[in-house]
Amino acid sequence: MAKGPAGSKSAKTPQDSIGAGGELHQVAATAQTQLTTNQGLPVADDQNSLKAGPRGATLLEDFHLREKITHFDHERIPERVVHARGYGAHGFFQAYAGNEELTKAGFLCDSKVKTPVFCRFSTVAGSEGSFDTARDVRGFAVKFYTSQGNYDLVGNNIPVFFIQDAIKFPDLIHAVKPEPDRAFPQAQSAHDTFWDFVSLTPESMHMLTWVMSDRAIPRSYRMMQGFGVNAFRMINADGESKLVKFHWRPKLGTFSLIWDEAVVISGADPDFHRRDLWNAIQAGDFPEYELSVQVVDEDAAAELDFDILDATKIIPEEIVPLRPLGKMILNRMPDNFFAETEQVAFCPANLVPGIDFSEDPLLQGRLFSYLDTQLSRLGSPNFQEIPINAPKTPWQNLQRDGHMRMRVDPSRTSYEPNSLDVNAPREAGDEGFQSIPVLSDGPKIRQRPESFADHYSQASLFYRSLTPPEQRHIAGGFAFELGKCAEVKIRRRMLGHLEHIDSSLAAEVADKLGMTGEAEPITPTVKPNHGLGTSDALSQYLDAPKSIAGKKIGVLVTDGTDPKLVDALVKKAAAEKATVEIIAPKAGGYTPLNEDRRPADHALEGAPSALFDAVVIAPSEEGVLQILKFAAAVDWLRMAFAHLKVIGHVEESAPLFDAAGIDPANDAGIVKVKGAKVGDFIEAAKQHRVWEREAQVR
Secondary structure (H helix, E strand, C coil): CCCCCCCCCECCECCCCCECCCCCCCCCCCCCCCCECCCCCECCCCCCCCEECCCCCECCCCHHHHHHHHHHHCCCCCCCCCCCCEEEEEEEEEECCCCCCCCCCHHHHCCCCEEEEEEEEEECCCCCCCCCCCCCCEEEEEEEEECCEEEEEEEECCCCCCCCCHHHHHHHHHHHCCCCCCCCCCCCCCCHHHHHHHHCCHHHHHHHHHHCCHHHCECCHHHCCEECCCCEEEECCCCCEEEEEEEEEECCCCCECCHHHHHHHHHHCCCHHHHHHHHHHHCCCCCEEEEEEEEECHHHHHHCCCCCCCCCCCCCCCCCCCEEEEEEEEEECCCCHHHHHHCCCCCCCCCCCCEEECCCHHHHHHHHHHHHHHHHHHCCCCHHHCCCCCCCCCCCCCCCCCCCCCCCCCCCCCCCCCCCCCCCCCCCHHHCCCCCCCCCCCCEECCECHHHCCCCHHHHHHHHCCCHHHHHHHHHHHHHHHHCCCCHHHHHHHHHHHHHHCHHHHHHHHHHHCCCCCCCCCCCCCCCCCCCCCCHHHCCCCCCCCCCCCCEEEEEECCCCCHHHHHHHHHHHHHCCCEEEEEECCCCCECCCCCCCECCCEEHHHCCHHHCCEEEEECCHHHHHHHCCCHHHHHHHHHHHHCCCCEEECHHHHHHHHHHCCCHHHCCCEEECECCECHHHHHHHCCCCCHHHHHHHC
């Protein structure tokens, strides 16, 4: 049932007070099905947290929000409820010069200081034991150990989110987690409960286009962007405030897997992203990211055609360009995974002077939720004494006692003000953190602001800004996931939403599902604007670096392989900051032409070509006849071809190409190599994938 204008209510749906964006499909409550609190109090509105006016700050008195999130935060012990599967590394952040006009945060203003950091990457939906390459949002959380205390920038690899108000977060995660009656599927959104929820929540549409894109299956943590998602404020020494959105950009560029490849990798190496980060740092190939912000003053924000407090929206870079602030380099792995990566506790409420919150209702709920979760996971309010969480600057306050308190405070006083201990910590005054005095005056109300109501225009902007291969992959993602939904009504509902994003996308997904003409009509509260143009910054590949830096080349060898070829590949790859791994028929290694036996990195049957960014087929004339006996050898080549990889090959490999049904002469991405002449292959591999091949293999 379509809703009317913001704030209107239907007589049939007393729960329905969502306001703008209210085209939610609500089911009328009866006396037997009324939603209540844990105390039995009927809930009038489960869609919006209580705020001081539609765009005002969330109020602490919202007992329903606190009860709902508290229960949610304590549902898993001791594993994180979300972001359970994570991997982290130590490093440092160094600011660029000239940030003082924007912020007084010390670590952003002194370009000579290297601020220690700990960075944790993660998947959202799966358990700690799930696999790395699931289609999922990736967490990108950084703890800065600054001289003014710890600052946590806690974000994701996608710049928007599924929901606008934190009160819906437990519902979102309950929907995407394994269904409670059967406890599956694990680490997957391709099931009924997830798609039922999001198809009834139109504000999710922008995020869904990102999650169905290749952004949700990154090539590695080293090739993944990060975003703060919410709007924050920065304050300079003169008290001037600007709204900002945070961006991390990887030095290696942003690259992703493709779906078929990710599925293979999840079986061959469930720790693919962990292993990649570990190997890179151990080899001294340190990941590097640049931190930037988009800066908007309050007046300019009011002129945007969307609300900057709406976490389902981006600011296109063509409207507000990125302003670089500094760089982060990760250069050391933890000494102990549990003590550091598992026990690290991030919280967006951890601020330093010069950075402050906005009234974004999703952020406002996060400020409560993270701390509450940590009390459950880490067992005590003293979790800040765990070394990974402790600030590296002296800290002192009047908090005492509690479970696992380790610090010994010799003073007789533990209150303020006091006159008995002249050495007791005192208020810092102007040097301490001070909140920006933002005017917030409005009725206590559960309602979305009108400015949050457009759920389709930016989803359309994102889709139309991508290259044709990226668009095809989004359609494939929707079709695959919706095809896993047993409930036909969910598919129809989603097809109705897709028609408001892009008619060609909706038609392609409907065709793949065999449901052309079956979309459920959806009436948006706000008519989508399909005239926003495009934003090149939203595509991974329109301006991707032509480089193999950080990439991995797999070389399939046999006894008798030309050692000059292997050595030349290793040398050339190293010069391009890439690595080479050798795959032999068996784990014991191989014997090159006229040389002693050499070790191999992998056995053929344990290392599918999906694990590599580009491959070389380099058997000897006799060796190719031997590996033809392995089904894995033919599959190795077929898979590399199907995953659009650049393939180098020697003349002797012809029988393997014949067996695979591939003509190397008819593909620009298949390059002949011989001896030390590998330069053409290396240059071809810099294109990342042979996109023009995709129509042939899919």
